[in-house]
Amino acid sequence: MSPDDPLVRRAADPITVALTVNDRPSRMTVEPRTSLADALRDELGLTGTHVACEQGVCGACTVEVDGEAVRACLLLAVQADGTEVRTVEGLAAPDEPLHPIQQAFTDHHALQCGFCTPGLVMTVHHLLAERHGVDDGEIRTVVSGHLCRCTGYQGIVDAVRHADRTWDRPIGDGSG
Amino acid sequence: MIVVRDADANSSLGARLPRFEDGRLLRGRGRFTADTPPPRCLHVAFVRSPHPHALIEDIDVTGARSASGVVSVLTAADLPHASLVDACTVPGLVKTPQPALAGERVRFVGEAVAMVLAESRALAEDAAERVEVRYTALPPVVDPEAALLLPPLDPALSSNEVYRGRRATPGLEAAFAAADHVVSGTFTTGRLTAAPMEGRACSATFDPVADTLTVRCSTQSPHLLQRKIATCLGMDVAAVRVLVDDVGGGFGQKIPASPEEIAVALAARAAGRPVLWVEDRRENLVAGPHGKAQRVELALALDGDGTFRALRCDVLGDAGAYSFNSASALIEAYLAAGLLPGAYRIPETGWQVRSVLTTKVPIAPYRGVGWTSGHTARELLIDRAARLLGRDPVDLRRQNLVRPADLPYTTPTGMTYDSGSHLATLERAAKLVDAANVVPGPTADGRYRGFGISPYVEPSGWGSAGAAESSWSFASHDSVRVEMAASGAVTAVVGTPSQGQGHTTTLAQIVASVLTCDPRRVRVVTGDTAGTPLSTAGTRASRVATVIGGALLHATERLAAKLALVAGHLLDADPADISFRDGRAVAPSGSVGLAEIATAAVVDPAVRAALPEPDLTATAFYDPPATYSNGCVAVVVEVDPGTGRVDVVDAAVVEDCGTVINPMIVDGQTLGAFAQGVGAALYEDAGYGADGSPHATSFTDYLLPTARCLPRIALEHLESPAPHTRGGIKGMGESAMIATPGAVACAVAAAVAPLGITVTHTPIHPHELVATEE
Ligand code: FES
Ligand code: FES
Numbered sequence: 001m002s003p004d005d006p007l008v009r010r011a012a013d014p015i016t017v018a019l020t021v022n023d024r025p026s027r028m029t030v031e032p033r034t035s036l037a038d039a040l041r042d043e044l045g046l047t048g049t050h051v052a053c054e055q056g057v058c059g060a061c062t063v064e065v066d067g068e069a070v071r072a073c074l075l076l077a078v079q080a081d082g083t084e085v086r087t088v089e090g091l092a093a094p095d096e097p098l099h100p101i102q103q104a105f106t107d108h109h110a111l112q113c114g115f116c117t118p119g120l121v122m123t124v125h126h127l128l129a130e131r132h133g134v135d136d137g138e139i140r141t142v143v144s145g146h147l148c149r150c151t152g153y154q155g156i157v158d159a160v161r162h163a164d165r166t167w168d169r170p171i172g173d174g175s176g
Numbered sequence: 177m178i179v180v181r182d183a184d185a186n187s188s189l190g191a192r193l194p195r196f197e198d199g200r201l202l203r204g205r206g207r208f209t210a211d212t213p214p215p216r217c218l219h220v221a222f223v224r225s226p227h228p229h230a231l232i233e234d235i236d237v238t239g240a241r242s243a244s245g246v247v248s249v250l251t252a253a254d255l256p257h258a259s260l261v262d263a264c265t266v267p268g269l270v271k272t273p274q275p276a277l278a279g280e281r282v283r284f285v286g287e288a289v290a291m292v293l294a295e296s297r298a299l300a301e302d303a304a305e306r307v308e309v310r311y312t313a314l315p316p317v318v319d320p321e322a323a324l325l326l327p328p329l330d331p332a333l334s335s336n337e338v339y340r341g342r343r344a345t346p347g348l349e350a351a352f353a354a355a356d357h358v359v360s361g362t363f364t365t366g367r368l369t370a371a372p373m374e375g376r377a378c379s380a381t382f383d384p385v386a387d388t389l390t391v392r393c394s395t396q397s398p399h400l401l402q403r404k405i406a407t408c409l410g411m412d413v414a415a416v417r418v419l420v421d422d423v424g425g426g427f428g429q430k431i432p433a434s435p436e437e438i439a440v441a442l443a444a445r446a447a448g449r450p451v452l453w454v455e456d457r458r459e460n461l462v463a464g465p466h467g468k469a470q471r472v473e474l475a476l477a478l479d480g481d482g483t484f485r486a487l488r489c490d491v492l493g494d495a496g497a498y499s500f501n502s503a504s505a506l507i508e509a510y511l512a513a514g515l516l517p518g519a520y521r522i523p524e525t526g527w528q529v530r531s532v533l534t535t536k537v538p539i540a541p542y543r544g545v546g547w548t549s550g551h552t553a554r555e556l557l558i559d560r561a562a563r564l565l566g567r568d569p570v571d572l573r574r575q576n577l578v579r580p581a582d583l584p585y586t587t588p589t590g591m592t593y594d595s596g597s598h599l600a601t602l603e604r605a606a607k608l609v610d611a612a613n614v615v616p617g618p619t620a621d622g623r624y625r626g627f628g629i630s631p632y633v634e635p636s637g638w639g640s641a642g643a644a645e646s647s648w649s650f651a652s653h654d655s656v657r658v659e660m661a662a663s664g665a666v667t668a669v670v671g672t673p674s675q676g677q678g679h680t681t682t683l684a685q686i687v688a689s690v691l692t693c694d695p696r697r698v699r700v701v702t703g704d705t706a707g708t709p710l711s712t713a714g715t716r717a718s719r720v721a722t723v724i725g726g727a728l729l730h731a732t733e734r735l736a737a738k739l740a741l742v743a744g745h746l747l748d749a750d751p752a753d754i755s756f757r758d759g760r761a762v763a764p765s766g767s768v769g770l771a772e773i774a775t776a777a778v779v780d781p782a783v784r785a786a787l788p789e790p791d792l793t794a795t796a797f798y799d800p801p802a803t804y805s806n807g808c809v810a811v812v813v814e815v816d817p818g819t820g821r822v823d824v825v826d827a828a829v830v831e832d833c834g835t836v837i838n839p840m841i842v843d844g845q846t847l848g849a850f851a852q853g854v855g856a857a858l859y860e861d862a863g864y865g866a867d868g869s870p871h872a873t874s875f876t877d878y879l880l881p882t883a884r885c886l887p888r889i890a891l892e893h894l895e896s897p898a899p900h901t902r903g904g905i906k907g908m909g910e911s912a913m914i915a916t917p918g919a920v921a922c923a924v925a926a927a928v929a930p931l932g933i934t935v936t937h938t939p940i941h942p943h944e945l946v947a948t949e950e
Contacts, residue, residue, distance in 0.1 A: 047211035048204015057875040088204035106198035113676030114201030115373040115424030144882035152847030153883035
């Protein structure tokens with residue numbers, strides 16, 4: 001196909017996406033190929049969502065879309081049209097105290113460089129929103145979906161166990 | 177002296193203080209290089225060589241230039257620059273500079289040959305695919321042994337060998353001749369890569385009016401990068417400003433100036449617009465510097481009773497394609513040889529070190545630089561000796577470790593261990609994993625269990641003296657500045673950025689310990705060569721706590737002396753009678769708070785009238801004496817002989833880094849390095865195929881350990897304060913990466929020994945451990 005082919009041109013035309021991000025209605029105009037991660041960062045300035053592999057392996061880009069933890073590098077921004085997205089910036093407002101999960105992360109030294117951290121925090125948020133009373137094996141299984149090069153994970157496991165106790169939240173369905 | 181300390185009630189040193197930097201990182205408000213693109217910046221996509229070795233015949237950029245959103249496509253011909261070679265020298269080391277962009281020849285898969293500047297990264301990548309490069313392939317040079325015989329990669333050289341050196345103590349040969357036993361072996365450590373979660377990233381903005389360049393970079397060494405960019409671009413050092421914000425991990429990879437960073441600086445000047453390059457994971461794996469990659473041939477001479485008499489090694493380092501900075505061709509092999517005796521009393525040693533060029537990514541430091549490979553080889557050899565002599569591996573080590581009465585102990589390679597707890601850490605680590613009750617070999621459920629123990633020494637806190645004891649020519653000193661504002665708030669300004677080590681917290685604790693104030697009152701400022709005092713070496717070699725920490729102690733004491741003058745005036749007391757307690761200057765006549773002193777110094781004319789310079793700024797320079805941390809790693813593994821799967825089922829690290837500033841951060845560094853060590857031993861492999869192509873091009877090939885690969889690790893700290901550094905501080909942070917691969921490899925070797933399998937290299941691949949039918 002030549003670049004002048006109408007099909008090609010249409011595939012590259014920018015598309016406007018309307019979605020709710022951290023409780024705020026947002027609109028952005030993106031190329032169809034733009035990932036949600038790039039769109040959140042470049043269009044909405046939410047640079048807390050990091051990309052470290054762009055192929056779904058590391059988990060650094062994890063955000064919640066309609067309550068599910070997803071890898072924002074694997075979702076196109078256009079696929080998020082009409083959804084509710086929560087990013088790490090949406091866990092606690094700048095003038096509010098840290099979310100109990102964030103507090104547990106600092107108390108247990110669960111981060112060093114902080115590059116993997118936003119994605120991990122979002123996965124933990126999703127885990128604990130659904131499950132109460134998680135044990136270390138389960139925590140390690142969930143955390144093993146993320147790569148952290150700095151911490152050796154022990155502080156992260158401790159933080160999750162702690163946040164499970166300190167985060168006052170409604171009882172989920174427990175099915176995880 | 178070993179003390180197990182309780183934190184001094186009046187000192188912030190030793191406090192398990194949560195980190196000040198955590199809040200913004202946890203809120204997603206970290207500021208990494210990619211988060212702050214310069215206004216109107218162009219985005220870079222590099223065109224990289226698919227060949228391990230080839231001549232570049234022609235580069236056709238016309239298609240790329242006309243692609244949508246493209247502003248410029250640059251090749252080596254467009255970007256002449258002075259050569260990128262480090263000032264650091266070791267006599268006899270041949271240097272071969274890597275150009276910012278390859279011009280005539282490529283020497284590894286992934287080497288950059290052109291760069292596209294476009295309005296977005298996606299458009300730049302689109303256009304990069306349209307750059308047509310015509311190559312004439314040349315044979316790859318993969319095996320370092322073979323490289324010695326193959327035509328040199330650099331036509332100016334006579335051989336691919338860029339270094340050969342030997343050294344031996346006079347009694348070496350006699351010791352081997354007189355030995356009751358000689359145990360030998362050859363061990364290799366594969367190529368690893370630091371794989372920081374944030375890859376390399378760099379932006380540059382050129383101001384043609386002022387003739388200045390502002391660079392923002394994910395680097396460990398801003399001053400070094402500033403110097404390199406200035407040299408390569410022919411600018412004055414003062415006209416180049418390097419900024420560093422948050423860095424998403426470095427582990428050594430971000431010490432050297434990258435050719436890509438030079439290219440970005442050149443491109444910003446050439447294009448007249450700011451330029452941003454953020455590498456993707458593939459680039460980081462195939463073009464970011466690698467680490468390790470050594471072949472170590474060892475022989476140990478022992479008496480009949482197991483006493484070590486002599487150790488000899490022949491190290492062959494695989495330098496990769498270029499020998500262009502302190503961090504490349506030699507650092508691995510050379511440092512391995514220097515730390516050959518490790519924590520043991522071995523009176524005679526000798527080494528030969530060679531380093532050769534191959535068609536692979538150049539080597540750079542990666543945590544435990546050089547030492548990991550030599551250490552792993554030595555520990556495997558000691559276990560081999562223990563098996564041969566029928567000795568318990570802990571007991572054989574106990575017999576030969578440096579004892580308290582030996583300290584200070586000078587190794588035959590010229591390192592003087594100033595203090596330490598070599599035996600005590602061994603005993604504790606063995607106890608924590610209950611080594612006495614681990615029976616190596618088959619378990620009831622058909623797996624094979626093994627135990628490994630790995631006592632280490634880490635040459636830490638490299639100042640110039642420490643570098644010299646490692647026979648390395650390396651300027652490693654720092655200046656710092658401490659200032660107090662009229663409000664009493666303290667600012668400590670240092671030249672060493674953090675890549676997650678928590679300097680904002682630990683350095684504040686050091687300053688606060690002198691002023692007896694709340695560490696939260698101390699703001700640590702770094703990451704701007706325009707405003708921070710010079711750090712020649714930057715953040716590397718576990719040096720910040722020792723060098724910067726020591727300098728801050730000096731500077732803060734100077735500041736305290738100035739405060740005492742003002743306080744003396746306010747309290748009508750002799751400044752010599754003033755001491756500090758709970759953030760107040762205390763004299764027999766009364767006390768006054770730091771804020772009141774500071775305010776008076778700034779605004780009180782009476783103070784000004786009484787004191788010639790009521791200035792509350794102090795600077796200090798520090799270049800510490802050599803110091804050595806130590807400790808021990810112990811692990812228990814289980815091997816499934818059917819699949820070759822290895823599980824680390826128990827582990828302990830007992831470390832001694834002298835005075836502990838913040839035990840929580842020491843824990844974190846230890847645990848992180850331990851995990852990297854397990855990765856090095858079992859999972860991570862940045863090797864190359866015989867055709868010169870890299871095996872690891874994504875995180876699905878380069879396997880980092882996950883939370884499921886690790887057991888809960890028991891940690892203990894002993895404290896042998898350094899007798900000669902300020903505050904007794906030693907460095908740490910690399911330790912567990914030096915010792916863990918050896919511990920894991922020894923444990924696996926012990927587990928599979930009954931199966932007739934020997935372990936001679938890391939990473940240990942599962943298929944090597946699968947028991948074959950008898
Ligand atoms: S960046 Fe999305 S999973 Fe790694
Ligand atoms: S904290 Fe650095 S990668 Fe996890």
